[in-house]
Amino acid sequence: MAKTSARQGTAPRNYPKGERRRAQIIEAAFTAFGQVGYRNASMVQLAAACDVSRAGLLHHFPTKESLLEAVLEERERQDDAHFFGSGAVNRDGLEYFASMIRLVAHNQANPLIVSLFAVLSGEATAADHPARPYFVARYERTRRQMQLAVDDLVRRDLLRPHVDASGLAADLIAFIDGLQIQWLLSPDAIDMPDHLRKLLRGLISVELP
């Protein structure tokens, strides 16, 4: 948000066209990174796909890293739009996991979102990958947020007996990530929201809203 305002402030007149072009480049990179990975995507091919010159591309994104950052921000923005629509989500464990099922269903209808995450998160485990710090921080944050939802369920005594709540956030995130790979490889064999719903029924003692 702050970044957009700053750009609007400095060049108000060419904002609409420039923004459209910028969004178009991010969209093309979103697809390319999700298909061939970040390392293997070519700035030349991206420029061609957007029908923009190499100089035009570099005007918006001076480095491939800055484009990667914009793509990850865009993915985050899409997640937030679908996931944190309700402000109550984080405080209520049942609402949180009901939203999580909706997010997974939304992602299943948008394979590009799933591909981008599956390909980049694997690639970014390498020590020298520019997206590694982003993914380290993102997982830490997601584990912390989800653990708050789990803690709420513990407080309300809504977890089934024998469920170990201590590492449950990491476990559920792992489950969702891993399921994306199986779904991308065999979309007819795996229904992601259905698997998540069934798994949560084995953990939570009441029906989700």
Next chain:
Amino acid sequence: MAKTSARQGTAPRNYPKGERRRAQIIEAAFTAFGQVGYRNASMVQLAAACDVSRAGLLHHFPTKESLLEAVLEERERQDDAHFFGSGAVNRDGLEYFASMIRLVAHNQANPLIVSLFAVLSGEATAADHPARPYFVARYERTRRQMQLAVDDLVRRDLLRPHVDASGLAADLIAFIDGLQIQWLLSPDAIDMPDHLRKLLRGLISVELP
């Protein structure tokens, strides 16, 4: 096994040196594919890393795809050696999951094995990736094998109430795969065999052997 015998039969005299060189190339490719991915790994750099000429590399692996196949076979061989040591593993659900914890502990002590899998399985979700058919078949087989172990637990009434056994194999494989990503990014925050052990305690009503 069959392949090695065939090679020995046609060129018995240079078997030991040729085999050593071949193994060395596979090892270097194993590392490179796990670090930068298959698409981004360079045959020229691989040849240099093994101190072999490009022609020497192509003698053993005429295409990059044939090297990928050899690396995936080698990983499979290592898995089998640690996992299917006991012939009884598949028939006994408790033995199967006890072996699974041991395999995950072994992998955690060998980050290259984990990286290779995490990077390649993500990359291979792309429609045109040469390892896609391998991963599709591998997941189908692993789901089938693990489901036999789950079915054994169902028959012996060893699953806790409310656990849905129908998609449990896919769920557990997803969990293990996803945990690898979090562990590769934050090795100090995640202990993979510990997470698996705790998760299985929430699913299985007796202690594993």
